[in-house]
Amino acid sequence: MIEEPISPEEQEGMDEINELVNAEKLDPTTSMNILINAVQVSYDKDHFNDLDRYLIAKALTCFKEFVDSGEDFTINVK
DSSP states (O other), X not given: XXXXXXXXXXXXXXXXXXXHHXXXXXXXXHHHHHHHHHHHHHTTSTTSOHHHHHHHXXXXXXXXXXXXXXXXXXXXXX
């Protein structure tokens, strides 16, 4: 089996992922982006019911509105 060479863009993505995996801690923005991406890719799976999907969509819309408006926001964690 002949493997195709990895493009510079693919290598850059792999390097970024390796940095995240090897980091002792993640910054809050990266952490939130990982969680948002995880929810987006599994949104249509059976483990979410209609109420879950509604609340997920509402939460993602909230974040998108902040990003689109350029507003800063704080997430308080207790």
